[in-house]
Amino acid sequence: MARQTDNRKCLWCEQPIRGRADKKYCDDNCRNAFNNQRQEGEYNLVRNINRTLIRNRRILATVMQQAGSETCISKDILLQMGFQFKYFTQAFTSADGQVCHCCYDYGYLRLPEEGFLVIKKIENILTARLTGR
Template sequence: MKENTDQRLCAECERPLFGRTDKKFCSDACRNAYNNRVNADATNFVRNVNNALRKNRRILLELNVGDHASVHRDQLLRAGFDFDYHTNTRETKSGEMFYYCYDQGYQVLEDGHVLLLVKPED
């Protein structure tokens, strides 16, 4: 009996594949395992950035008791705020820079204080 050298194998577990000619995996479990393994580094990076953004937003939300408030930069740092992570910025015509974590914003003032505000509706 002649061996079939054209046998396609699962990209994850290398078991023989049956069925469609474009099939790459023998099961959903193998497909998921393969994609999780291949995308692990990117997924972890994105997860860490999203966690930092959510944490920053939560801290701003907790400290901004009204529509705007002023706190010292050290208070944000003690709460775990990371100034390197924000979702967007806005520069005014006068050159003032505002940073946002989704809808919660802040402006770093020269005296070590930070003005907290809610992003205005567009």
């Protein structure tokens, strides 16, 4: 009957492994290659998310350029500008249960009708008149 350890394969090159039961790679070369690729993958993931967050902030800043401390905008326009709603830096819920999402110092919350209210600067977000919107 074959032991499970007989079927072990190197995590990098997938060749059968001989030796200690906890061995995961053929040798140091395979281990280094595997770890390098994994770190690069993690780095790319973080870099892509950071870029998306910065792009989202830039879109909100553009929307706010001609406005005062807050303005309304439709979801479609935000999407057309490339806004990605699933990426934000913070979210908090007001006393009346409205969720405000933020990208750094800009925030937005869904209006009861269509679209979103965009708020500039974290101080304004924290003191925003969320009630009755």
